[in-house]
Amino acid sequence: MLSAIFVILTVEMAPLAEESALLAMLLVLCLVLVQERRSLSLTWLLFGCAALSLWAILRPEVAPLLVVFVYVFAWNGAPLLAPLPGVLGIVLRGAHTFVLPVCALLLGAALYFWRRESKELLEQADALRQRLYRAEQTELTLLADHRDVQRLAQLEERRTLAEKLHDNLGHELTAAHLSAKSVRVLLERDDIERALASQQKSEGRIAEALRQLAAAVSRLDPGEEAGVRPLAELFERFVYPVDLSIEGDSLGIEPYQIQLLYSAVKEALTNVAKHAAPRSVVARIEFAGHLVRVTVTNDGVAGDITNRSGRGLRYLRKRLEAVRGSLSTNIDKGRFTLIVTLPMRNA
Amino acid sequence: MNIFAHAIKEATRYRVNLVLVFLLPFPLLLIPAEFGAFPFGLSLYGMLVLYTAFLLSRPIAEDRIKGIIVRIAASPLGVWRYLAGHLAAGFLLLGVQIALFLVGSYFVHGLAPVEYLHLFLLYLSFSVFSTSFALAWSNLFRAFNVSLGLFAAIASLLCLVSGVSLPLMLIPQQLRRVTMFLPTYWLPFGIEALQAARYGDLLLSHAILAAYAAILFIAGTVRKL
Numbered sequence: 001m002l003s004a005i006f007v008i009l010t011v012e013m014a015p016l017a018e019e020s021a022l023l024a025m026l027l028v029l030c031l032v033l034v035q036e037r038r039s040l041s042l043t044w045l046l047f048g049c050a051a052l053s054l055w056a057i058l059r060p061e062v063a064p065l066l067v068v069f070v071y072v073f074a075w076n077g078a079p080l081l082a083p084l085p086g087v088l089g090i091v092l093r094g095a096h097t098f099v100l101p102v103c104a105l106l107l108g109a110a111l112y113f114w115r116r117e118s119k120e121l122l123e124q125a126d127a128l129r130q131r132l133y134r135a136e137q138t139e140l141t142l143l144a145d146h147r148d149v150q151r152l153a154q155l156e157e158r159r160t161l162a163e164k165l166h167d168n169l170g171h172e173l174t175a176a177h178l179s180a181k182s183v184r185v186l187l188e189r190d191d192i193e194r195a196l197a198s199q200q201k202s203e204g205r206i207a208e209a210l211r212q213l214a215a216a217v218s219r220l221d222p223g224e225e226a227g228v229r230p231l232a233e234l235f236e237r238f239v240y241p242v243d244l245s246i247e248g249d250s251l252g253i254e255p256y257q258i259q260l261l262y263s264a265v266k267e268a269l270t271n272v273a274k275h276a277a278p279r280s281v282v283a284r285i286e287f288a289g290h291l292v293r294v295t296v297t298n299d300g301v302a303g304d305i306t307n308r309s310g311r312g313l314r315y316l317r318k319r320l321e322a323v324r325g326s327l328s329t330n331i332d333k334g335r336f337t338l339i340v341t342l343p344m345r346n347a
Numbered sequence: 348m349n350i351f352a353h354a355i356k357e358a359t360r361y362r363v364n365l366v367l368v369f370l371l372p373f374p375l376l377l378i379p380a381e382f383g384a385f386p387f388g389l390s391l392y393g394m395l396v397l398y399t400a401f402l403l404s405r406p407i408a409e410d411r412i413k414g415i416i417v418r419i420a421a422s423p424l425g426v427w428r429y430l431a432g433h434l435a436a437g438f439l440l441l442g443v444q445i446a447l448f449l450v451g452s453y454f455v456h457g458l459a460p461v462e463y464l465h466l467f468l469l470y471l472s473f474s475v476f477s478t479s480f481a482l483a484w485s486n487l488f489r490a491f492n493v494s495l496g497l498f499a500a501i502a503s504l505l506c507l508v509s510g511v512s513l514p515l516m517l518i519p520q521q522l523r524r525v526t527m528f529l530p531t532y533w534l535p536f537g538i539e540a541l542q543a544a545r546y547g548d549l550l551l552s553h554a555i556l557a558a559y560a561a562i563l564f565i566a567g568t569v570r571k572l
Contacts, residue, residue: 019551022527026558033565 024055024062032072042078045069049085056092063092067104074108077116082108139315143322150256161216168212176205228285230262231294238269240281240298248287252345260320261285261294264327264340267312268296276300276336292344297337313338350424350432357406358436367399368440372448376455385542386456387514389466392448393473393534394506399444400477401484401498403437408485408494430568434478441474462541465549469537472556476530479560482567510535530559 031048034040049069056063066089073082086101179202186195228250235242265283272278278300286293317327325342358364372395375388407430410416420426449463449470481498488494506512508522509532518526526532537552 019527019548019555023551023555023558026555026562030558030561030565033562037565 020059021061021065024052024065028052028065028068032068035072042073042076042081045072045076046081049073049081053085053088056088060092063089064100066092067100070101071104071108074105075112075115077112079109139318143319146319147322153256164212164216169209169216172205172209172212176202176209179205228258230258231265231285234262234265234269235283238281239273240278242281242283244283244285246285246287248289248292250287250292253287253292253342254345257292257323257342257344260316260323260325260342261292261340264316264320264338265294265296267316268338271312271338272296272298272300272336287344290344292342294340295337297335299335301331301334301336316340350429351435354406354433354436355439358403358440361402361405364399364402364440367395367402368444369447371395372444373451375448376451380456385458385538386452389452390511390514390535390538392470393511393531394502396441396444396470396474397477397480397502397506397511397531398499399441400437400474401481401495401502403440404433404478404481404485405491407433407482408488408491411485412489412491426568437478438474441478442471445470445474465541466538469534469541469549469552472537472553472560473534476556476560476563479563479567480530483563484567486567505529505531515539530556533559 028048031045035045049066052062052065052069056066066085069085070082070089073079073085082105083101086098086105089101090098179198182198183195183202186192186198228246232244232246235244272281276298278298281296281298283297284293284295286295313327313329320327320340320342323342325340328339330337330339372392375392375395376386378386378388378391380386407416410419416426416429419429445467449467452458452466453460453463484498485491485494488497503512508518509526509529510518511531511534515523515535523532527536533552533555537549537556540546540548540552
């Protein structure tokens, strides 16, 4: 705003060079500066304009300065006030001087609307940035909750196991131990029958303890079939036929990792169904000692698709990276490949 | 120690400031009067006021460059109290300089006492403008030495064309119509008006110098991140 005012003043005032006009110009500039810095109400500008109008009626050499108020009122979005000083200036100076007030009015109005538009855009951009920030915070919170849930699940499992070991296995082994001790005492007393009976009881209790131990271990370790079964079922139920191969030993995989792989495969297959028309879909699940890798490739890439990831894959990538995994995609000659890796227990 | 005392201490820390305030005004008194006008030294003294005000504002400029003003703005003290303290210290030293100069002028030239009162007020107005100018000027630069170098060039030129370092009557009328837009023009104009007893024009000088001071003060207190 100030540069425009300086231009107006230079064009209007330079030829005049009157002392009182210069003082008026400086006072107008001062008022405009204070109004801009302090965001004063338009009332102050109105007072200034009224004072200058009175001064202009008494000393016409300051009349050109009224153009400044035309511009300032227009720039501040006061369309009813803007023409007034311009009309007074034209009346005092003559009709031939209408050009600069009209230009000042148009310039001020244009800059006002431009400023308003910019402010709205900035506010929208700020709102979007806030939403993005909140979404990122929510994402981090969810990832943290996911880790907490996993940890709690582990702790709960350990607690259950400890209870079972203590309540069942512990009692059986203690009883077996006492029975075994009593065998020695009975043999020292030459009570062979009771010693044999005691030894049989001890044997029975140890067998029962072993059975309970085996049951507890089997609950901990669902085994290969239970681990990858849900993944295999996903591929079997898919709308397109999938060439699935599973290689390696899945013993080291954790249940939460199965869950993550399940989500990744589901997302991949959903994307294939939505965005591709494949002739063949090839899937491989490899358990390679320290790493499990799931690869899904389809040859039905259509249209102008780039290597960008959608929101679902981006979120999955973050979940996988939170547990030291990775997700990558590749497009090559119409074939889209999704690769998910996770470290296994032995890593 | 309050801000005012600290500012006085900072300003008098530099020997050049002490020389400017207490020593340099006196050689100007030896410049004689010409063409029936006031002694030319009275007008040339305006240039000294300009430089003195600039150098007295050095602590503010350096605090701004070091980012201390940003910290002060965030503190309970506030920028306005800080500025008020420093500006008051600067005005005090400038007032002392002006008073010493006018006392010396009384003994050398022996003008009427009422004229010295008007001169004192005129120089005070000019020193207010000079301080605001220095404040606005130092806001433009990140290094004080660069600021000083450019200020010396610009201020000397301003004083030359506006009748401070060259008698006003030697400046052609066509040039005066342009240089009247320069703030430094209004000191020799005011001195000329005082000599011709045109008190209306003297008041106009005060008003214009005050207006320039206000504009430059507002420009000089714009905070840039």
